[in-house]
Structures are given as C-alpha cells and as structure tokens.
Amino acid sequence: KAGVTQTPRYLIKTRGQQVTLSCSPISGHRSVSWYQQTPGQGLQFLFEYFSETQRNKGNFPGRFSGRQFSNSRSEMNVSTLELGDSALYLCASSSDRFGTDTQYFGPGTRLTVL
Amino acid sequence: GENVEQHPSTLSVQEGDSAVIKCTYSDSASNYFPWYKQELGKRPQLIIDIRSNVGEKKDQRIAVTLNKTAKHFSLHITETQPEDSAVYFCAASSTGGSYIPTFGRGTSLIVHP
Numbered sequence: 001k002a003g004v005t006q007t008p009r010y011l012i013k014t015r016g017q018q019v020t021l022s023c024s025p026i027s028g029h030r031s032v033s034w035y036q037q038t039p040g041q042g043l044q045f046l047f048e049y050f051s052e053t054q055r056n057k058g059n060f061p062g063r064f065s066g067r068q069f070s071n072s073r074s075e076m077n078v079s080t081l082e083l084g085d086s087a088l089y090l091c092a093s094s095s096d097r098f099g100t101d102t103q104y105f106g107p108g109t110r111l112t113v114l
Numbered sequence: 115g116e117n118v119e120q121h122p123s124t125l126s127v128q129e130g131d132s133a134v135i136k137c138t139y140s141d142s143a144s145n146y147f148p149w150y151k152q153e154l155g156k157r158p159q160l161i162i163d164i165r166s167n168v169g170e171k172k173d174q175r176i177a178v179t180l181n182k183t184a185k186h187f188s189l190h191i192t193e194t195q196p197e198d199s200a201v202y203f204c205a206a207s208s209t210g211g212s213y214i215p216t217f218g219r220g221t222s223l224i225v226h227p
Contacts, residue, residue: 033215042203042217042218042219042220043158043203043205043217043220044217045214045215045216045217056214057214058214059115090157090158102160102163103148103160104160105150105157105158105159106157107156107157108157
C-alpha cells in the first residue's frame with residue numbers, strides 16, 4: 001500500500017496570507033489527524049477527522065481549520081498567517097479512531113512564514 | 115487536560131548499552147500509550163504501544179512498561195545500535211469518548227559506535 005502523502009512538502013508564505021495543506025491517507029484509512037511540530041512546543045494535536053466529521057480538536061485558534069472529503073483525503077487551512085505558525089505540519093492516518101489502531105504519519109509540510 | 119512529561123531530553127549511550135526513557139502522565143483516563151521514533155528529517159514512526167490493560171509489552175530489543183498507579187510508562191531499548199539514534203516521543207490518550215493525544219517533548223537518543 002502507498003503510504004500517507006502530503007502536499008506541498010515546502011511552503012513559504014508571508015504574514016497575513018492563508019495556506020491550504022493537503023493529506024492523502026493510506027487507502028482504506030478513514031481517520032486523519034493533523035499535528036503541528038515545532039522545536040519549542042514539540043508535537044501538538046490540531047484535530048482529527050473521521051468519515052468527514054471533525055471528532056476532536058486541540059487547543060489552537062480558529063484560524064486553523066480543516067475538512068475531510070468522502071475519499072478520506074483531508075485539507076488543513078490556516079488563515080491570517082503569523083510568524084509563530086512556522087512549523088512542520090504532519091498528518092497521520094489510521095483505519096479507525098486514533099487509539100484503536102496504529103497511526104501512520106506522512107512526511108510533513110514545512111511551512112515558513114516570513 | 116492531560117500533561118505528559120518526558121525525561122531525559124537527551125540521552126547519550128555507547129553501542130551495546132541499554133537506554134531507558136521515562137514518561138509521566140496526569141490524566142487517569144488515559145489508556146493508550148504509543149511511542150514514536152523520528153529520525154532526522156523523517157516522519158515519526160510508531161515503534162511500540164501499550165494499552166492500560168497490560169503492564170509490559172516487548173518487541174525484540176524494545177520494551178515498554180506501564181505503571182498505572184504511578185501514572186508513568188517507560189521505553190527500554192537493549193543492545194543499542196547506531197541506527198537507534200533518533201528522537202523518541204511518548205504520547206498518552208484516551209480511546210473512549212473525546213480524545214486528544216498529548217505528546218512528550220521528546221528524547222534525543224545518541225548511540226556512539
């Protein structure tokens with residue numbers, strides 16, 4: 001099976017802009033979770049989607065949003081970018097709700113905000 | 115909310131030695147504890163996990179122990195090899211109801227040949 005893929009792999013944006021990141025899960029996986037990874041804060045959970053529904057959301061401002069499509073692909077959007085949004089954004093998929101099956105991470109999208 | 119503390123932040127060992135990384139959690143409702151390995155520039159990969167109904171799990175050179183009473187769990191790597199060098203993350207979450215996984219800050223393991 002092909003692994004989790006994320007596009008784009010690298011992004012450079014300026015403050016105030018918005019960005020959309022994409023994640024394609026492993027075929028058959030219905031759960032997609034998003035994480036932000038930074039040297040200072042480590043790995044932080046953004047949200048999880050399961051069968052097109054956002055099941056859980058971490059402690060991030062409303063500028064961070066996401067959605068999942070019927071084919072389980074997911075997108076994450078960040079509006080009004082701030083310098084502090086510079087990070088590696090990882091998505092992970094599993095066949096069921098996180099915690100009931102193994103999560104597989106994608107390679108990440110490296111976002112730099114100037 | 116859940117709080118996970120991970121120690122040490124850096125661990126340096128000689129090849130062949132054992133390495134132990136410890137995590138403590140605060141929420142007694144947490145019942146799933148995965149460990150991830152992230153090599154430089156690569157994605158995190160699950161290496162082992164444990165659920166709260168067991169106290170220990172082993173997979174070749176890797177083992178995880180869980181003490182629910184004390185709310186801590188540990189990763190044990192025996193006979194370390196240079197390719198074990200990476201950052202290791204622990205996490206805690208609840209599989210029931212609303213879940214939000216909380217990760218430790220990570221441990222950078224360096225195995226010297």
